[in-house]
Amino acid sequence: MIRAANDARFWDRIARKYAADPIADMAGYERTIERTRHYLKGEQTAFEFGCGTGTTALRLAPALARIVATDISGGMIAIARERAEAGKHANVEFAVAAPDAAPWPDETFDIALGFNVLHLVAAREAALSGIRRLLKPGGLFISKTPCLKEMNPIIRIAVPVMQLLGKAPYVSSLSAGELEREIAAAGFEIVERAHHASRGRDPRPFLVARKR
Numbered sequence: 021m022i023r024a025a026n027d028a029r030f031w032d033r034i035a036r037k038y039a040a041d042p043i044a045d046m047a048g049y050e051r052t053i054e055r056t057r058h059y060l061k062g063e064q065t066a067f068e069f070g071c072g073t074g075t076t077a078l079r080l081a082p083a084l085a086r087i088v089a090t091d092i093s094g095g096m097i098a099i100a101r102e103r104a105e106a107g108k109h110a111n112v113e114f115a116v117a118a119p120d121a122a123p124w125p126d127e128t129f130d131i132a133l134g135f136n137v138l139h140l141v142a143a144r145e146a147a148l149s150g151i152r153r154l155l156k157p158g159g160l161f162i163s164k165t166p167c168l169k170e171m172n173p174i175i176r177i178a179v180p181v182m183q184l185l186g187k188a189p190y191v192s193s194l195s196a197g198e199l200e201r202e203i204a205a206a207g208f209e210i211v212e213r214a215h216h217a218s219r220g221r222d223p224r225p226f227l228v229a230r231k232r
């Protein structure tokens with residue numbers, strides 16, 4: 021609880037900078053958008069957690085009936101709402117919420133999305149169980165997650181130092197295998213695994229998981 025509040029403050033602090041930073045690998049991002057769209061149908065509703073400034077929700081909204089995009093950071097959600105208003109997106113709703121305490125009934129959504137966020141969630145088991153609760157039977161959870169154990173060891177050394185300096189939030193050190201096992205243990209079957217980076221070794225598996 022305290023950790024989530026501290027993390028929300030961290031993301032609030034950097035929200036404007038995050039919004040201004042360009043996407044590092046645009047070709048890789050476009051692949052993720054395209055592959056995600058492949059699973060969406062126009063009559064479906066989606067839930068996104070850790071949506072940040074709403075870029076992905078706004079990109080995917082035209083392929084859905086409705087998308088509810090959430091984040092623990094009010095600063096991120098304020099920027100996402102500004103963008104939605106500027107783009108006149110009527111079927112996107114932004115809300116401050118955490119996946120394990122989301123105020124929607126069981127089985128509300130066809131699709132759940134979580135991009136670049138699962139590694140930032142300390143209470144991951146509760147979050148995955150919350151995501152599963154929100155999905156209809158057979159619903160899909162689509163994610164892309166940086167796995168620290170797949171990265172250069174220097175990054176793993178740098179993260180705790182940055183945390184001590186208040187320059188990084190909570191980050192889990194996961195391998196790709198551990199991530200898949202956690203998602204499967206939460207009651208999902210992995211139906212697609214891919215890597216979308218346009219260059220180098222990609223430590224961020226794209227996973228599509230079906231609710232069992």
Ligand SMILES: C[S@@+](CC[C@H](N)C(=O)[O-])C[C@H]1O[C@@H](n2cnc3c(N)ncnc32)[C@H](O)[C@@H]1O
Nearest residue numbers: 031070071072091092093096135136137140141
């Ligand atoms: C790296 S950004 C990714 C934003 C967006 N999904 C993207 O791909 O650009 C991580 C986001 O996750 C949010 N976040 C961090 N911890 C979270 C948690 N425990 N539950 C939900 N969201 C969280 C942050 O506020 C931030 O907006």
